[in-house]
Amino acid sequence: MTVRVQEAPFDMGAEVEAFGKGLKGVGAIVTFSGIVRDEEGTLARMVIEHYAGMTEKALEKIEAEAVKRWNLAESLIIHRFGEMAPGDQIMMVATAARHRVDAFAAAEFLMDYLKSRAPFWKKEFGEDGDSWVAAKDEDEAALDRW
């Protein structure tokens, strides 16, 4: 169970490789990675602000909840803050379990909670100036299924 909040980019391939190493009794690994969409070239850059101090705590709480609900052998959350360009990786989660059902459900749960319960805020800088990304009703609604 690992949480990392960092400004630096991360190497998705290397993280996935390292995550899978040496796990016992694991038959299924699911990963998700979130990427800055290019929005057809209108987005110049994105800046993610976060609440240093609370962020790790919030992510660890979400992860602990996932561990309570599903039979997980391991999990990982990496989330960046600071400035990013279109195509850059923003974050990733990985879950390892004996069976695929647990690995998938836990990864989706982590993503749904992380979207609207971890203190990150995205600001987009584009052709038409800059604006804070608005939270989506569907992201809030996604929590109801858990």
Added chain:
Amino acid sequence: MTVRVQEAPFDMGAEVEAFGKGLKGVGAIVTFSGIVRDEEGTLARMVIEHYAGMTEKALEKIEAEAVKRWNLAESLIIHRFGEMAPGDQIMMVATAARHRVDAFAAAEFLMDYLKSRAPFWKKEFGEDGDSWVAAKDEDEAALDRW
């Protein structure tokens, strides 16, 4: 949209890295990898038999169905056959989409269909001799949700 059926091992980290490169309009990538479980040390090796000729066709059909149902920018299925040891990677799928909901749903769909509709058969060689892995009712039932 890529399908690869091969005997050789693959490098999950490198595959994930390559899969994400140069995709346009993508905000979400989901990967699944299936691993030979060690079964507490009782499993010596696993051999996967497949139906050469039909396998690629079956996987391409499953992938085409996923593309019809969800808004995917890219997808990948790699599945090995032949001899494997506990801890080895058997297969992986990857899906890339604008939104996470599509990427997750398509990856789960691919896995559910691949489990019981692609012509692979697993045989386990262990302490108590060898045996063909039986199909699980729950895997057949998993198809009903799609």
Added chain:
Amino acid sequence: MIDVLYFAWVRERIGLPKEKIETGAATVADLVEELRAREERYAVAFADLSALRVAVDQELTEFDASLEGAREVAFFPPMTGG
């Protein structure tokens, strides 16, 4: 002449992966009947059709499927990929 393929424990019970069979069977089920009548090992392999799956020309199908124009029929247990 039709190619008949066997996989996994069906292959092991019958003792070969593939054979050419001269048959006038109209459906997969008819072909199964012919095979069952051949030898004990076929009768054993095809004892319980609910434990078997069939593909005609590399497409999954049912036991009542027609063999008209078919070049290849494959018998195997439920698949266990992933």
Added chain:
Amino acid sequence: MIDVLYFAWVRERIGLPKEKIETGAATVADLVEELRAREERYAVAFADLSALRVAVDQELTEFDASLEGAREVAFFPPMTGG
């Protein structure tokens, strides 16, 4: 004395990320009332509480939460991680 933090557009509207505030407010809502009364920029930032979220001592909570013993209160818009 309590640390009050602002994030995203709340921070931008109020014009600072953090300040120490001397307050006797019993709840978050009471603190919001005090802030609104201070200056126009606070009134603007806190105009619509349904557009805001609050954390007390780094735990998400509601606007009717007590401030008893609280050291840190943070105000921000709905989160947009992932």
